[in-house]
Amino acid sequence: MKIRAVVLVALLFGPRIGWGQPRDDTSLDEVLPAPTTDAQTSQQEGSTSTEPVEFGLGFGEEFELEARDRVISASRTVTTIQEVPAIVTVITAAEIEDRGFRTINEILQTIPGFEGDRSEGHDWMVEPFARGNPRTLLILVNGINVVDPLRNNLVLDRKIPLEIVERIEVTSGPGGVLWGSNALLGVVNITTKTGQDHSGVQLRVGGGHGPGEMAAVEVNASYGQELIEDLFLFANLNFYSSQGAELTPDSQKVVGVLPDPDPDGISYFIPQSVTTDPSRDYFGSVYLDLRGGPFTLDAFIQYEADYRQQGYGGAVLTTDLRSESLRQQVGAVNVENMGLDPLWVFSLGYQDRYLDNDFGLNATAYFVRWIVQEDPFGTYPPSELLPRGYFTIMKDQGNFRTGLNLDADLNLPYNNRLIFGGEVMGDIIGGVEQSFPADATSPTDTGMITDTVIEAGNRVIGAVYASDEWRASERVALNAGARLQLSNTYDPAILLSGAMVWNLFRDTFLKVNYGEGFRPPEFQSTNTNPEIPSGITWLPNPNLNVERSRAIDSEINTILLRDQGIIDQWFFRADYSFTIMEDVIRNIGGTFENSGVRYIHTVEAVSRLRFVGHHELSLSYYFVNAEDDTSGPLRNIANHIFNAHGRLQILQDMLHLSADLTWIGPREDANRRVVAGDDPSAIVMVFPSDVFIEKLDPVWLLRAGVRVENVLDRFHFGVFGYNCLDQEYSDPDFYFDRQVIIRPQPRPRWSVFATVEAEF
Amino acid sequence: MRTTARLGAISLITALLVGGCLADPYTGSYVVVDFLTDLSPSAIVQMPDGTTSHYEMWVQFDDQGVISLGKFSVDVNGHVLAYPGMTERIGSLTGADDRRRSGVEWDSPYQLEGVTSAFVTIETNGETDYAPSGVVIMEGEVEPTEPGRLSGQMSGQYTTRLGEQKNPTARITILLAEDQATF
Numbered sequence A: 001m002k003i004r005a006v007v008l009v010a011l012l013f014g015p016r017i018g019w020g021q022p023r024d025d026t027s028l029d030e031v032l033p034a035p036t037t038d039a040q041t042s043q044q045e046g047s048t049s050t051e052p053v054e055f056g057l058g059f060g061e062e063f064e065l066e067a068r069d070r071v072i073s074a075s076r077t078v079t080t081i082q083e084v085p086a087i088v089t090v091i092t093a094a095e096i097e098d099r100g101f102r103t104i105n106e107i108l109q110t111i112p113g114f115e116g117d118r119s120e121g122h123d124w125m126v127e128p129f130a131r132g133n134p135r136t137l138l139i140l141v142n143g144i145n146v147v148d149p150l151r152n153n154l155v156l157d158r159k160i161p162l163e164i165v166e167r168i169e170v171t172s173g174p175g176g177v178l179w180g181s182n183a184l185l186g187v188v189n190i191t192t193k194t195g196q197d198h199s200g201v202q203l204r205v206g207g208g209h210g211p212g213e214m215a216a217v218e219v220n221a222s223y224g225q226e227l228i229e230d231l232f233l234f235a236n237l238n239f240y241s242s243q244g245a246e247l248t249p250d251s252q253k254v255v256g257v258l259p260d261p262d263p264d265g266i267s268y269f270i271p272q273s274v275t276t277d278p279s280r281d282y283f284g285s286v287y288l289d290l291r292g293g294p295f296t297l298d299a300f301i302q303y304e305a306d307y308r309q310q311g312y313g314g315a316v317l318t319t320d321l322r323s324e325s326l327r328q329q330v331g332a333v334n335v336e337n338m339g340l341d342p343l344w345v346f347s348l349g350y351q352d353r354y355l356d357n358d359f360g361l362n363a364t365a366y367f368v369r370w371i372v373q374e375d376p377f378g379t380y381p382p383s384e385l386l387p388r389g390y391f392t393i394m395k396d397q398g399n400f401r402t403g404l405n406l407d408a409d410l411n412l413p414y415n416n417r418l419i420f421g422g423e424v425m426g427d428i429i430g431g432v433e434q435s436f437p438a439d440a441t442s443p444t445d446t447g448m449i450t451d452t453v454i455e456a457g458n459r460v461i462g463a464v465y466a467s468d469e470w471r472a473s474e475r476v477a478l479n480a481g482a483r484l485q486l487s488n489t490y491d492p493a494i495l496l497s498g499a500m501v502w503n504l505f506r507d508t509f510l511k512v513n514y515g516e517g518f519r520p521p522e523f524q525s526t527n528t529n530p531e532i533p534s535g536i537t538w539l540p541n542p543n544l545n546v547e548r549s550r551a552i553d554s555e556i557n558t559i560l561l562r563d564q565g566i567i568d569q570w571f572f573r574a575d576y577s578f579t580i581m582e583d584v585i586r587n588i589g590g591t592f593e594n595s596g597v598r599y600i601h602t603v604e605a606v607s608r609l610r611f612v613g614h615h616e617l618s619l620s621y622y623f624v625n626a627e628d629d630t631s632g633p634l635r636n637i638a639n640h641i642f643n644a645h646g647r648l649q650i651l652q653d654m655l656h657l658s659a660d661l662t663w664i665g666p667r668e669d670a671n672r673r674v675v676a677g678d679d680p681s682a683i684v685m686v687f688p689s690d691v692f693i694e695k696l697d698p699v700w701l702l703r704a705g706v707r708v709e710n711v712l713d714r715f716h717f718g719v720f721g722y723n724c725l726d727q728e729y730s731d732p733d734f735y736f737d738r739q740v741i742i743r744p745q746p747r748p749r750w751s752v753f754a755t756v757e758a759e760f
Numbered sequence B: 001m002r003t004t005a006r007l008g009a010i011s012l013i014t015a016l017l018v019g020g021c022l023a024d025p026y027t028g029s030y031v032v033v034d035f036l037t038d039l040s041p042s043a044i045v046q047m048p049d050g051t052t053s054h055y056e057m058w059v060q061f062d063d064q065g066v067i068s069l070g071k072f073s074v075d076v077n078g079h080v081l082a083y084p085g086m087t088e089r090i091g092s093l094t095g096a097d098d099r100r101r102s103g104v105e106w107d108s109p110y111q112l113e114g115v116t117s118a119f120v121t122i123e124t125n126g127e128t129d130y131a132p133s134g135v136v137i138m139e140g141e142v143e144p145t146e147p148g149r150l151s152g153q154m155s156g157q158y159t160t161r162l163g164e165q166k167n168p169t170a171r172i173t174i175l176l177a178e179d180q181a182t183f
Helices: A003-017 A038-044 A095-097 A104-109 A324-330 B001-021
Strands: A053-056 A061-066 A087-092 A114-120 A125-130 A138-142 A167-174 A186-192 A200-209 A216-228 A231-242 A252-255 A265-270 A281-292 A295-308 A337-340 A342-355 A357-372 A373-375 A394-398 A399-412 A416-429 A432-437 A448-454 A456-473 A477-485 A492-505 A509-518 A545-564 A567-582 A585-588 A591-594 A598-610 A614-630 A640-651 A655-662 A667-672 A684-686 A689-695 A699-711 A713-721 A751-759 B028-039 B053-060 B067-075 B079-082 B091-092 B102-108 B117-124 B136-146 B149-155 B167-174
Touching: A003 A448, A095 A167, A095 A640, A095 A699, A104 A114, A104 A125, A104 A167, A104 A186, A114 B117, A167 A655, A216 A751, A416 A585, A492 A567, B091 B102, B117 B149, B136 B167
Parallel strands: A138 A186
Antiparallel strands: A053 A061, A087 A167, A114 A125, A167 A186, A200 A216, A200 A751, A216 A231, A231 A281, A252 A265, A265 A684, A281 A295, A295 A337, A295 A342, A337 A373, A342 A357, A357 A399, A373 A394, A394 A432, A399 A416, A416 A456, A432 A448, A456 A477, A477 A492, A492 A509, A509 A545, A545 A567, A567 A598, A585 A591, A598 A614, A614 A640, A640 A655, A655 A699, A667 A689, A699 A713, A713 A751, B028 B102, B028 B167, B053 B067, B053 B117, B067 B079, B079 B091, B117 B136, B136 B149, B149 B167
């Protein structure tokens, strides 16, 4: 559905915002027609059409703005990719389908500034890196912070099914002034689908197989409808199950030290590889969106049971560790780890505009729940050292966040537009308990001991912010913002931002922006029980301050060609950023401390060539160099990542091919060599001084597929292959330290997945 | 022509930016030592003149000088603590407790590529000079074992305040900083 996007801009920002991209250097102010209704606006804003949006400028000349060129989260108002004072990439629902993405991690893998889909703890956690650092991203679901405060992370596997995603806006760089906590090095804002944009029933079933994802099945059902006048419902049910990936570690850990920051020690390995064969994983979710007038009610309830045969530290479990009496006591029988890691998000929103659209108000009250339970958590298979093996069980008592966001925008005289607001948020940590056999070496059961590893805690946060955009001239906009963040657990934080966007000439923009971000200490570094019988020896530090980031970004972007022969549009952008992380939290001598400064240089470049007939070729490059002033360069990251994406439309709206090729440069990992003796099945001892820097070769990852659409006007088919080149590769640890994972972590090999969709 | 000019300008900017990123190499090193046997608690180790003492870890560059990696003490539990202060735990002796911990870590700001040997001395408590005391309790050669890595073993002997003769042994590995930005 084509729309007049000028209406969108006029409604949401009034006539002063942005200069658009009028031809012949004509100011957009001069050509804007009168606004239309709010309802139209919201429908347009949420459009899922794959058709480009037309901006009619009243001169008989038009330029097209696709949904993926519109940006909301970087400035909390709608503007374009080219003009927004930040480095932003938008992925729409249509693109997610087109390119066969399965997870948000896979999406981030293709975006400069990020290294998505990194594994930690042998696939227990799969998360993205931003500018070379893990857990530095703010993940938003419809503007709500869903980063778990216990560990400052959110595993981006199938937790959030992409079938409910309307669009994802990814900002590279700090975004603390507008978004507050966790927007340290980037923001991922996930916008979900609504009944205003999707009507009718959509059913989707899929299945696939391969050593990278075995025996996978998916069932998804969506329903969208205008129930009564101006009351819209969107509902989604998603179920996914697979046996996960066959992983082949090159050796089997038998007993080893606890993860860093516990003191280092000797580990024992059987230097033989083994291929895992885990049980079936289950992911299920329910999503509801109900909106009428200015009100929106959202609910996302998810369940997952994720089985892993390889322990967090690398032990491979092949036998049941528990005797019958322990089974009765513990109440479960596992020969592998079962991770229970669900996410719940509920929100109630109010959004409206007043004063002839000069004032907009958006209020959202929300509740988020995380829980992490690992059974078993620590795993040591039976061996001559521990004849009965050893295990621990970790139970998170649940972590909760409830809060209220209040955001407003106001058009002011002299071409100023003020965005301001505040938030009140409370984090509640239920604590983490760990259970373990009382005597691991006893030939008989000695019962289980349970102790508190992380104590319950809470944190109250309040913040106010304001950001003003001043359009100094027809071609230059200046932006300045500030935020005051208060909490009962850390010192007040003041964050600043500033930006200049200069429309050099038609379709070419120069941006320079300064941003700050912060990350509150994770609760596991402030609330660890200092007297833990189960043996964790690191001490908490309740006086930790927030980690800070500051970045200067510069970008030049342009439409190099438009409507030239077979070329529809050629977009290019190049960015350089210099980022400083301060007060980085690390463990020093067993206690967490704010220490050290990290200097990060990044370069991003994107060339997107769109041809007539909906063919497309995109190339992107990402360079990162991060150096810590106390531990040197971060060598566990790829300094260079290239991405290429191609889309070939064979039959208009019927058949297209798609491929994404990612080249991840060499990475390094501080590991320990496991050297077999005369008997390859005998346990060998590995000392800390066996450490060496393991060089991990570059990786070529190819995802390719075909989609057949609109068969009989209601059926769609898709088949995609993942890791099609069957690269057998491993990931380094999240952190460039010497202890956590002693061997590289194998990643999934190839797999295929096919889907059939029907719309009614 | 205009497009070509734009492309050229953008390419130049990008090249300059990338080039600027490749400077600033880090030259520090990481050292880990496993004290395998017979490193006694500091409380029962003394200087030849009977004064109380602590340990100090050194590396030597052929005949060109020595660098101290750090002073440390050992408590009765086998925990290795940074000296002075003795609150920062930098590792443990092998077999120090039921988890057979080992590994003592130092981050050095120096490039230790030219190190040829390593040794441990005992030093008088309170001294602040930058020279080894000469009371060497173990030493050994260090040599490159692979690019970016040196390793070796140390051994020696000393007598405790209690009159026991000890034969300490240890393994040392030095990881050198390298510029990773290679294709």
